[in-house]
Amino acid sequence: MIRVKAISADCGTYVRWYYNGYQYWNFTPAKKTIITEGESFAISAKQQLTTNSKGLNYTEITGLKTLLSSIDAQLYVDGSWVNINVLPKSQIVFNTQVNGYEMDLIFECSL
Amino acid sequence: MDIEIEIVSTPIDGTCKWVTPESPVLFGLQRKDISNDDSSPAPDWYIDSTQDNGGYLEFTLSAIDSPFSEGDSLMLHDDTTGEELYGVITEVSGADFLTDIVWVAGTDIDYINNFTLFPGYYFEALLTINGVVNALTARAYPNSAGYADMNIAGVLQTTILPGKADETLNINPEVNKSGRFTVSFRPCYYGSDESYVEEGGYWSYASFVRNSIQGGNLLEYEGIFIDEDPPDDFNYVYPICNQFEKPVFFKGLPFDLSFLLNRVTNDQTFTVTIAIYDATNTLIDTISYEVEGSSTNSSRLCSAVISPDDIPDEAKYFDVEITSVVSV
Numbered sequence: 001m002i003r004v005k006a007i008s009a010d011c012g013t014y015v016r017w018y019y020n021g022y023q024y025w026n027f028t029p030a031k032k033t034i035i036t037e038g039e040s041f042a043i044s045a046k047q048q049l050t051t052n053s054k055g056l057n058y059t060e061i062t063g064l065k066t067l068l069s070s071i072d073a074q075l076y077v078d079g080s081w082v083n084i085n086v087l088p089k090s091q092i093v094f095n096t097q098v099n100g101y102e103m104d105l106i107f108e109c110s111l
Numbered sequence: 112m113d114i115e116i117e118i119v120s121t122p123i124d125g126t127c128k129w130v131t132p133e134s135p136v137l138f139g140l141q142r143k144d145i146s147n148d149d150s151s152p153a154p155d156w157y158i159d160s161t162q163d164n165g166g167y168l169e170f171t172l173s174a175i176d177s178p179f180s181e182g183d184s185l186m187l188h189d190d191t192t193g194e195e196l197y198g199v200i201t202e203v204s205g206a207d208f209l210t211d212i213v214w215v216a217g218t219d220i221d222y223i224n225n226f227t228l229f230p231g232y233y234f235e236a237l238l239t240i241n242g243v244v245n246a247l248t249a250r251a252y253p254n255s256a257g258y259a260d261m262n263i264a265g266v267l268q269t270t271i272l273p274g275k276a277d278e279t280l281n282i283n284p285e286v287n288k289s290g291r292f293t294v295s296f297r298p299c300y301y302g303s304d305e306s307y308v309e310e311g312g313y314w315s316y317a318s319f320v321r322n323s324i325q326g327g328n329l330l331e332y333e334g335i336f337i338d339e340d341p342p343d344d345f346n347y348v349y350p351i352c353n354q355f356e357k358p359v360f361f362k363g364l365p366f367d368l369s370f371l372l373n374r375v376t377n378d379q380t381f382t383v384t385i386a387i388y389d390a391t392n393t394l395i396d397t398i399s400y401e402v403e404g405s406s407t408n409s410s411r412l413c414s415a416v417i418s419p420d421d422i423p424d425e426a427k428y429f430d431v432e433i434t435s436v437v438s439v
Contacts, residue, residue: 001432002351002358002368006387006422009361018288020319021352021369022275022414026361063355069320072273076364081275 013051015107016081017073019066027051030107048087049075052104061093061101068105075109084109113154114298115222116234117141118310119258124328128312129371131319132267134327135260138310140234140296142257146222147190149173158223159206163214168196170220172206179208183227186255187212190221195256224257229300234259237307238266240292245269250299263294264327271318275414278365282381282402282413285369289317289412315410317371319352332371334435347373349433352412360429362422367414370433372404379404379435383415387422387429395425404435 012026030049037044053064067073068091074081090106120139122130130136147158156172163169170187172179181203187196187210198212226232236249247266251259272287292314295307319329334347349370360366372381384399398421402408415433422429 001348001430002353003428003430004358004360004368004417005428006360006362006426008424009364012361014361014364016275018273018275018318019354021354021412022285022367023354023358024361024364024366025359026364059356060359063353063358066354072275074275083273 013049013107014076015067015073015084016076017067017070019070023063023066025053025064025067027053027105035108046108046110049084049107049109050104051107052102054102055099056101056103058101061103064103065093073107075107082109114229114305115143115146115148115154116296116298116308117143118296121310122326122328124326124330127328127330127333128314129329129333130267130314130316130327131321131329132264132271132316133319134264134321134323134325135262136264136267136316136327138236138261138263138294138296140251140253140259140261142224142232142234142253142259142298143222144224144229145172145177145179147220158220161218161220163216164207164209166214167201167209168198168212168214168218168220169207169209170223172208175206177206178228179203179225183225185210186224186226186257187220188222188256190219191217196220222257229298229303232298232300234261235297235299235307236261236263236266237295237297238263238292239294240267240270241286241290261296267292267316278367278414278416280402280416281383281400282372282408282415283367284372284408284411284413285317286411289315289371289410291315291410313410315371315373317412329371334371334373337434347435349435351431351433357428360417360422362424362426363419365416365419367416368431368433369412369414372408372411372413381433381435384432384434385417385421385429386432387426389425390427392427396423 009026013030014026016024030051033048075084084107087106092104119141149157156177159171159173161170183200198210202209234251238245249263251261253259276283276285295309297305297307334349352369381402387396
């Protein structure tokens with residue numbers, strides 16, 4: 001048996017990833033940036049989502065860290081899932097000593 | 112001649128045959144070209160005796176016309192001391208083979224490997240994964256004593272793919288992350304055409320990251336036998352595979368919990384029970400749904416879906432238990 005905490009989620013950046021089973025987490029609403037590459041032709045654009053999660057306890061941050069090792073992560077958008085990359089070196093995990101752990105990170109996905 | 116391969120060890124833990132291709136999946140194989148095992152089915156030749164002949168070691172096979180011949184380079188394993196003895200056949204007389212190894216009283220040879228007869232020897236493993244013979248094979252090269260660890264994790268890893276399973280059912284088998292397989296082995300050497308021999312039995316695999324202390328067996332995630340109620344039934348409870356000590360359900364959003372489902376029969380029923388509590392720790396609702404076992408969800412990592420519609424707004428937490436009953 002496992003106990004699951006139920007909390008409200010009116011908004012946010014909902015992500016799932018595979019690491020020894022599927023894991024789910026709702027990060028804060030993301031700041032969206034469009035990254036455009038290329039000059040006169042073959043231009044490609046990607047969406048970057050900068051988000052975070054704050055006030056985490058030790059067991060939560062331990063579970064969340066597995067996202068950084070997953071190669072199969074998806075973002076929930078308008079009722080369906082899209083594949084995302086967690087940008088390397090975008091993840092910052094730190095302990096505020098007062099309000100618990102925080103994690104900042106950037107997701108990248110196709111437009 | 113039939114070359115014997117002895118399976119010395121497997122990745123089994125207790126009775127658990129779940130393994131992860133993220134860790135080494137090792138089968139210990141022992142090469143024994145000719146041994147002293149004469150049990151049925153009897154091999155064409157086996158070692159009948161070991162004796163002293165003029166101060167040198169001589170062995171006698173059970174029959175003449177073996178492929179061993181003068182000048183062959185051998186490794187003879189002494190069952191008494193466990194030592195490997197290396198030498199060359201210097202004389203053949205019927206079924207007697209004299210070597211250049213100095214005789215030591217008490218020597219008892221239990222198997223012999225012939226380096227001249229089978230040059231370039233290695234083991235090959237063939238996997239049948241989810242009923243399909245895999246085109247890739249695994250190889251392992253034995254050490255001087257004829258032993259090798261056959262690691263088949265790499266072949267299994269080729270079946271691990273990104274992407275989640277169909278999410279239309281209450282329990283969804285994760286076909287990209289798990290499955291079952293059988294394995295067979297054969298000896299190979301220059302010019303060989305040996306047949307594969309089945310290791311025997313089904314194994315299951317699921318993509319799990321484990322450390323070297325935990326090992327590659329997934330015993331701790333396997334369904335646990337709990338009791339017999341009624342006495343003619345077998346009841347199992349399934350550990351949840353989750354990295355959070357307390358997973359978080361975000362209300363209104365899709366959510367599921369993963370677990371390893373053993374090989375099951377069609378008459379096996381799974382029950383997912385969800386007991387929902389409010390902020391005052393009062394049970395406000397209990398939901399359960401049943402799923403029948405089938406060949407599609409058997410031996411798979413499965414996801415038990417928790418529908419957002421089932422969890423009311425006043426819920427503070429809920430307990431999930433996955434059980435099954437097998438009637439016998």
